[in-house]
Amino acid sequence: MQWIVPLFDPDLGVEEEEALIGVIRSKWLTMGDRTSSFEKAFAEFTSVPVAIACNSATAALHMALAALEIGPGDEVVVPSMTFVATANAVRYCGATPVFADIESLDQWNVTAASIERVVSSRTRAIIVVHYAGYPCDMHEIMALSGRLGIPVVEDVAHAPGASIDGKSLGAWGDLGCFSFFSNKNMTTAEGGMVTTRRPELADRLRWLRSHGMTTLTLDRHKGHAFGYDVVALGYNYRMSELNAALGLVQLARVSERNAKRAMVVGEYRSRLAEIPGILVPFATHRGEPAFHIMPVLLPEGVDRNAVMSAMRDAGIQTSIHYRPVDTFTAYVEAGLGPSDNVPLSHVVGERVVTLPLFPRMSDDQIDLVCEALRRAVSAAQPGA
Numbered sequence: 001m002q003w004i005v006p007l008f009d010p011d012l013g014v015e016e017e018e019a020l021i022g023v024i025r026s027k028w029l030t031m032g033d034r035t036s037s038f039e040k041a042f043a044e045f046t047s048v049p050v051a052i053a054c055n056s057a058t059a060a061l062h063m064a065l066a067a068l069e070i071g072p073g074d075e076v077v078v079p080s081m082t083f084v085a086t087a088n089a090v091r092y093c094g095a096t097p098v099f100a101d102i103e104s105l106d107q108w109n110v111t112a113a114s115i116e117r118v119v120s121s122r123t124r125a126i127i128v129v130h131y132a133g134y135p136c137d138m139h140e141i142m143a144l145s146g147r148l149g150i151p152v153v154e155d156v157a158h159a160p161g162a163s164i165d166g167k168s169l170g171a172w173g174d175l176g177c178f179s180f181f182s183n184k185n186m187t188t189a190e191g192g193m194v195t196t197r198r199p200e201l202a203d204r205l206r207w208l209r210s211h212g213m214t215t216l217t218l219d220r221h222k223g224h225a226f227g228y229d230v231v232a233l234g235y236n237y238r239m240s241e242l243n244a245a246l247g248l249v250q251l252a253r254v255s256e257r258n259a260k261r262a263m264v265v266g267e268y269r270s271r272l273a274e275i276p277g278i279l280v281p282f283a284t285h286r287g288e289p290a291f292h293i294m295p296v297l298l299p300e301g302v303d304r305n306a307v308m309s310a311m312r313d314a315g316i317q318t319s320i321h322y323r324p325v326d327t328f329t330a331y332v333e334a335g336l337g338p339s340d341n342v343p344l345s346h347v348v349g350e351r352v353v354t355l356p357l358f359p360r361m362s363d364d365q366i367d368l369v370c371e372a373l374r375r376a377v378s379a380a381q382p383g384a
């Protein structure tokens with residue numbers, strides 16, 4: 001399908017090409033100088049002491065929970081309004097995800113109150129997601145975390161470069177997990193980063209990333225080490241030098257691109273206000289968001305499939321972020337859903353449509369999307 005307006009359009013150019021050629025010519029393909037430079041630059045960008053590159057945010061989330069020693073019998077609070085990987089990471093550890101609801105039909109993030117409603121004596125961690133790049137209320141959530149003595153993992157997949165009061169998301173919680181998948185605000189094709197403000201977790205995270213081994217291939221290559229021990233049950237979650245080289249180029253641009261996303265969202269908001277019945281969430285927000293996606297809530301009773309089909313026929317790609325995790329077959333069959341705790345997430349899950357958003361989107365493209373949406377919604381009214 002050749003879209004007139006695609007859902008996303010990654011910014012990749014000559015600098016990325018040259019970065020990749022440089023890696024090939026260096027003949028060192030994984031866990032080398034580019035990966036350590038990317039980690040150092042990302043730690044500075046996020047103002048955390050430790051940033052560990054890995055091959056996805058899913059791996060980052062798994063490592064974060066494993067570093068906190070989450071295991072069977074433990075519960076971890078997660079939003080239902082997220083990508084399934086957030087909750088899957090809990091299950092990889094043998095623990096039980098317990099779903100927390102969004103605040104309202106306008107604010108689609110979990111809150112300290114919605115988390116506290118589902119905390120039990122078995123809760124060992126809380127994962128928050130900064131949905132669409134809009135910051136959760138980290139002041140309140142960290143106050144709750146301190147009061148209950150339960151660590152917080154931030155899923156920052158939507159929000160690299162976002163902040164509250166000048167402090168980056170990913171630096172508030174005990175650990176932060178970032179994604180560099182191809183449709184995220186910055187990409188390494190596939191890739192992730194786990195950050196932590198707790199330097200004592202760094203060794204364990206490094207062991208988890210690479211088979212529990214105590215020395216790196218690079219150190220042995222350089223003659224700094226000969227043997228190694230295996231001190232933990234690790235995985236292979238390493239990042240390649242190709243991905244890290246892309247990450248260095250993309251990181252240098254992410255703030256500028258987030259600013260462009262902010263302008264596109266501003267244009268969208270003023271146009272969408274003219275379409276009867278369309279609710280654009282996060283009418284207000286805290287901090288500096290990263291504007292990852294452009295979700296809207298359709299009016300009640302409107303046939304969403306009909307709207308999305310009409311948009312497709314007009315050459316406009318849309319998506320759904322998200323079907324609530326607790327409603328998926330694999331969660332229902334495991335006895336983990338559907339959850340009675342997340343009614344608002346279920347309402348959003350039925351009515352959300354995600355519109356195209358990328359930094360270089362033109363005003364003409366925004367007009368096309370809004371006009372197609374206006375027509376599609378008026379044709380898909382109940383009884384129309």
Ligand SMILES: *Cc1c(COP(=O)(O)O)cnc(C)c1O
Nearest residue numbers: 056057058083085157179180181
């Ligand atoms: C994309 C995404 C992930 C998973 O990221 P990968 O790098 O593809 O593993 C996790 N959580 C959220 C909220 C995401 O959007």
